[in-house]
Each structure stands twice: as C-alpha cells, then as structure tokens.
Amino acid sequence: MADLIVKAAVKEALQEKNVASDFYDALDDEVEELLEDAARRAEENDRKTVQPRDL
Numbered sequence: 001m002a003d004l005i006v007k008a009a010v011k012e013a014l015q016e017k018n019v020a021s022d023f024y025d026a027l028d029d030e031v032e033e034l035l036e037d038a039a040r041r042a043e044e045n046d047r048k049t050v051q052p053r054d055l
Helices: 007-013 021-044
Strands: none
Touching: 007 021
C-alpha cells in the first residue's frame, strides 16, 4: 500500500520531539492495519461504507 501518513504532519504533531526515520514506516504499518481492520468490520456488517464505529 502507498504511504498513508504525511511526514511533515507527524513531525508537526510531535512538535519539539525528534522523530527517528524508521518511526514513519512503523506508523504507516499501524495505520494500514487499522484501515484493513475497519474495512473488514464494515464488510462483516454488510456495508461498503467504512464508518467511525469500525475503528
């Protein structure tokens, strides 16, 4: 899957913290897993629309 996060936005959200270069890849993997789980829940409930409750 493509990059799901925006590095600049992550760095801005963490403000004055240093961010390791491999943190972005790990975060992207977590987001991908979260999206896959949400899509699965929507499908299990016979919906094509992913909703906040699927998180």
